Amino acid sequence: MRRLLLPAAVAIVVALTWVVVLPPAPVHQPIAFAHAKHEAIGCTVCHRGAATGVHAGIPGGRFCQTCHATAPAGAAAAWDGLARGQAIRWVQVTHVPEHVMFSHRRHVTLARLDCASCHGQIRDRRTPVDRVAYRLEMKTCLACHRREGAAEDCAACHR
Secondary structure, X not given: OHHHHHXXXXXXXXXHHHHHHOOOOOOOOOOOOOHHHXXXXXXXXXXXXXXXXXXXXXXXXXXXXXXXXXXOHHHXXXXXXXXXXXXXXXXXXXXXOOOEOOOHHHHHHXXXXXXXXXXXXXXXXXXXXXXXXXXXXXXXXXXXXXXXXXXOOHHHHEO
16 A cells, blocks of 8 residues: 555656646637737737726627628638637637636726736737637736735735
8 A cells, every 4th residue: 555655656646747838738819810900909808807896807709799790801801610600619719717806897997907917918919819828827917016016915815
């Protein structure tokens, strides 16, 4: 029994290290969305909750069609395979642990942080977002809070 404990412990440590160190696998998004083509619109137009709420929100097909219904034929290429009005089943790539309270409004409106602070140079992307730009871990958040002179009180984020 003791002979099995050491190899089992080593296997667990290697597996956990593997999960923590390696970036998450890329995901496949339902349409070929390019943020770069939409840069002039501004992030908070489509991600409506970013300036006013806790969650930024991901726009659905109906919202996108408010512009794309009148767009030239070439602009509709991303819609190939989707019926007009059909929901877009985006795969969310950024996840905050359930025990962490993150408010987009506090970071975007009050702290006036640019979206690139957490999401990388997303405005320049010509392909759909398929992975996170930065791992949202406590050390990443604390490094930013220290750099920006923001509070480091545990209770401010951990609920």
